[in-house]
């Protein structure tokens with residue numbers, strides 16, 4: 104028998120990073136799976152960069168922040184820990200090269216025996232020991248842990264290099280930064296020096312690239328931006344100096 108999990112009132116934790124920018128994450132799951140979801144308040148519409156694993160009710164969590172405004176929900180790439188909550192939003196955006204992976208994701212489950220083949224090896228490749236159970240709690244009494252899988256999502260629009268997401272008083276440009284996946288994107292606001300990287304950049308873990316050459320080129324491209332604030336798919340907020348130092352260390356380690 105598996106022990107019954109506790110019910111938690113609030114699935115997500117939230118921390119305001121600066122005015123109009125909030126980080127949300129899931130504290131009740133195994134550490135490897137914890138990812139960052141970023142809410143940006145706009146004058147006319149809001150932006151949500153990544154949507155966590157799709158276990159708890161992210162839309163319900165975001166609704167008070169959005170105060171009735173439209174929410175543009177973006178998946179920086181096709182991985183389950185970033186697109187899992189996308190299905191719940193009306194505007195579902197990703198790059199065309201990762202659209203198939205958003206429609207038909209690598210579907211994770213709570214118990215390792217239900218995981219897709221190769222996931223445990225992938226977790227070890229990141230330097231983590233695979234957990235015996237994804238969940239440490241449940242988000243509601245009706246949540247069925249045994250049957251839960253990463254929910255697929257049908258994109259409503261596709262984001263290409265150079266597209267701009269206009270929030271009214273803020274605007275984010277789409278940068279195609281392939282390497283981690285073919286359709287990885289970053290979101291860049293030059294006026295504030297704000298960069299959302301998804302998994303195209305990690306600060307505390309070795310970076311992972313499906314296509315190393317493309318990933319290195321993407322790192323070089325992002326390094327040249329006048330970045331002030333970097334908001335990644337995992338890990339802490341970093342400033343421009345730490346961002347550039349981490350990229351330099353990564354490039355040096357790979358002999359690039």
Ligand SMILES: [Zn+2]
Pocket residue numbers: 180182283302
């Ligand atoms: Zn990823």
Ligand SMILES: [Zn+2]
Pocket residue numbers: 138182184185302336337
């Ligand atoms: Zn990730």
